[in-house]
Every structure is written in C-alpha cells, then in structure tokens.
Amino acid sequence: MRAYTSVWRLRFLLGLQYRTAAFAGIATQLFFGFIFIMIYIAFYEHGAGGAPIDLPDLISYTWLQQIFLTLIMLWYRDNEIFRLITSGNIAYELCRPCGIYGFWYAKLLGQRLAGASLRCLPLLPIALLLPEPYRLGFPPSIANLGLFILSLAIGLLIVVSVSMLLYISVFWTMSPVGSTLLISIAGEFFAGMVIPVPLMPEWLQKIANFLPFRWSADFPFRVYTGHIPEREALLGIAAQLVWIVVLIGFGQWLLSRALRRTVIQGG
C-alpha cells in the first residue's frame, strides 16, 4: 500500500509544479463557464418552457463541470505511461515488486487530484461570488453536499478505471491517438459534458444510463443541485460502486493478458 500512496504523492507534487498551466486552466474554465451559461440563458429565455432542469441548477451544473474538469475529463492523460509502453521502458515497471495496475492507478489518481486542486481551489470561490445569474448556487442541504462529495470521489475512481482501459489498449494498438480520441469523445458526450444529460432526448438518456460515463460527472453534479433527490442518490452511489468493481476487474484481467504477450520494444 505504501508504494501506491508514495507514487500518488510524488505524482501529486509533480503536478503542483505546473503553475502556468494552472493559471491558463483557470482562465479557460472561466471562459467556457461563461460561454455555456450565456447560451443556456438565451435558450431558457426564448424556449417554450417546461425544461427538465431549472436554470439555476443548470448553471451550477455547468460551473461544477468546469471546476472539476481534471477529475472527470477522459482526455486528461499521462503521456508518460503511453511512452513507457511504446518505448519499452515498461521493462523497469515490470521488475518492481508491486502490481502494475495499482501502481498506474495511484499515479493517475495523483495526477488528477493535483490538477484539480490547482484549478478548483481558486475557481470555486470565484464561481460562488459571481453576480447573479452567473453565480454557482449552494446545495440545498448538508446531506446533498455530503452525497455530492462521496459520489464525486467514486466518480473519479470510475474515470480513472476507464482511462486505465485506454492505457492498457496501447499494448495492442501501440498508439494512444485512436483509442483515446474515440473513447474520450464518446465518454464526454455521454457524461453530459457537451449537452447536460437532463437536456438530452429520452432515448439518449437511456443509453447514457447504461454507460459508465454519466456516473462520473452528470450524476454527482445533479446530486449537488438537488436535482437528484437523496434517496435516488444513494441508489446511484450503489450503481457507481458496481461500475467500479466491473471496470477494475475487467482492467486487471486485460492487463494480465497484455503482459503475458508483451514484447519489450527496442532491444
């Protein structure tokens, strides 16, 4: 276990080095937050009414997406692991007395948390202090807040488990471009990063429900706003846990298969 916390810590500290990237990130996220919200405001003003989610909830939803971007985005990736596999440096990882799955998992987790803490700590107070209607609202109750934090944490584990599959796929494809692009576009869409899931047509929502992506972003954000009631939230968290078991189990099986047929590239 200490190995995993240690690699997590190292990756976290490394992530904190990138200050300029963090400033740029904050600016980008603010920009996108405003643009999205302006679009939604325009829609809601001129729309027919009867929208499946209230505007203030949707605005909070949008800010949460931007603030926790690094926790939920699938394209946020560790190129070092890709290089490790394609260049053959994985040889060194293989002569360590610990499982590669857990090792990389901890590494990815540390990287995401470092990125998130650099962006979300400054963004959160900004979004909470903005003038109406742009302000990020508070959750309706302490219970909602607690459930949100819990579901976001589990959601993060889901995202990392999915991205682990991406890294493992490189053992076969030797290039991260295709698999990351495909999965990250599909994943982002079904996580509600392009169109919030409540605004999707019914049939599309059904598809989203059967995929893991929604559970990492859409679900915790709606728990925050209270759009998903507490009872339903608890059921959702159970569903999240099932997804984690499935994804991690599958990932470990896949990795063990990949390692058995490994060819170390380049001598």
Place this chain on the structure above:
Amino acid sequence: MIELQGISKSFKVAKRSSGIGQAFKALFAREHTTVHALQEISFSIGEGEIVGYIGPNGAGKSTSIKVMSGILVPDEGSCSVMGYTPWKDRTAYVKNIGVVFGQRSQLWWDVPVLDSFELLKDIYRIPEAEYRGNLSMLTETLDLEPILKVPVRQLSLGQRMRCEIAASLLHGPRILFLDEPTIGLDAVSKLAVRRFIRTLNEEKGVTVILTTHDMSDIEALAERILMIGKGTLLYDGTIGELRNRFGTERKITVDYETCDRPLEIEGAKTLSWSPERAVFSVDTGQYRIADLISRLSGQIELLDVSVEAKPVEEMIVELYREHRI
C-alpha cells in the same frame, strides 16, 4: 543460483521491403517472419559469480536478461532463479534482484534523483535503517553527493547512469542484471562503475550478470563468459580458457637506440621494423620471452619493451568468426 533449461523465445515480426508499392501491398497481405530470439538456451550460474554475457547485436542477450528478470515469458523451457520461476512468481521474485537497462531510465524525469529513490524505498518496502545505509554507501562509492538533489533531466548521461545503477541497488539485491551499464560513459565514469561492481561482488557476494559490447568491461570484471549468437549459446568458459585456446602467441614491441639494420632474432617473427622500433611475434610455447629479450639486448641498446597477449576483443571477434555470426 540461476538455472536455465532449454529456454526458447520467438517473436513474430512484420516485415516488408521499402517503397510505396510494397507498403501498399502490406496493407492487404502482411508478411510475418518468426525471429527465434532464443533457442534452447541452458546454463547455470553459481552464487557470487560475475558472468559476462556477450554476443553481437541482436544475438538475444537482452531477451535472456528479460526472461531471467521475469519481464518476458519464454515459449519453452524452464528457468529457476533462487528457487523462483521469474515470470510466475514475478512480484515475490523481483524483490531479490536489481536490473539496470543501460538504454532505459527508471528515474522520474522531472523530479530530483532523491525523490525517485524515496519512491523506490516505498515500492520495495526497504526498512529506514537499511535504506539510509545503502544510500550512503552508494552515494559515497558512486560519487552521487553533488547530483542527488538535481532533477534527472539536467543530468549528463554518465551522471544519470550512476544514479540508475544506485537506484537498482537500493534494496540490496542478491543478483544484479546489468544490460549495457557502461553505454555512453566517459572513461572516468566507466572506471568508477567497474570498480563499484567489483566491490559489490567481493564485499557483498552479489551475483552479477553483465551484457556489454565493451570487451574491456568484460576483461576487467568477468571471470566467466557466456557467448550467445543467433539465439544459441556458443561458448561458456573462463577468460583464461579463451586465452589458452587462442594460443600462446605474444606480441613484443621493442624501442631501442637508433640502429640502421633490421634485427634478426631466432624464434621471433618480425612484424614491423624501423630504426627506433620493432614489433615481433613470438610463440611462447616454443621460446621463452626472457631468452628473446636477452638475445635482443645483446644486439642493441634497449630502451623499452612491452609484451602483449592478444586482446580479448580480437579473441572474441575470432570466436564470432569461428561460429559465423
């Protein structure tokens, strides 16, 4: 300590000739060739040995190291190292070995060397006291003090390599696999690394398996040589045996006060001659070097004499030639 029995490993390699036409053809029908990287390799290595593992490029040296360190799974054969089968008991086994791949890096690029070391300490669960002890020993013998706090990306190749070697030894392994550890090192670093490997072997009894293309590494370190070519083991013996095998011929270079006529010495073949210097070749099985020198000193005013055996480098080349690899 290390026991290999009939280890074979082959890779499937896609191949095509160069050119657009060929590339287009390969889109539809991919040709594969099977490369037999290792064929029926068997040997055993005892505790505390330093073994030089040599062979031309692509002979299968690295592949064998990878099989022995549990990274690659061979197609056939059995391998037992300290009672473990490397690829089956990988996590339990690798605690006991240290591996250095000269062409790869295990240090984290963006952080100081010491951070990578601390991480390894946690990965290998090295007790604090042992870690401190090993680190200070490695720091001293490999002269790491000034570079421990520098990010790896700012180190030169030689500095990095010394850190890589230290990183592989922090957990005090019983066996050390070195895959081209002196690649790209300058003379000073090379000597430091060699001296270090030697002390490690002598003082701690660490078994060392070393692949290299630098025959002077082998000469300085290894008592035993394993030679591999085209995936098969061709030679297994000591450097002494190799020397004997390649005869008793010695090259004698003599410097003397100017003498304007060629020297004729019984038993010595003149390889080159100039008024100040001559080079002879002598078969020490038939003539004694001492006699030769005394005969020489009778004829001329000797300034300097040097006697050389055939360099290991040349013996190896001859060995390669003998096996047509």
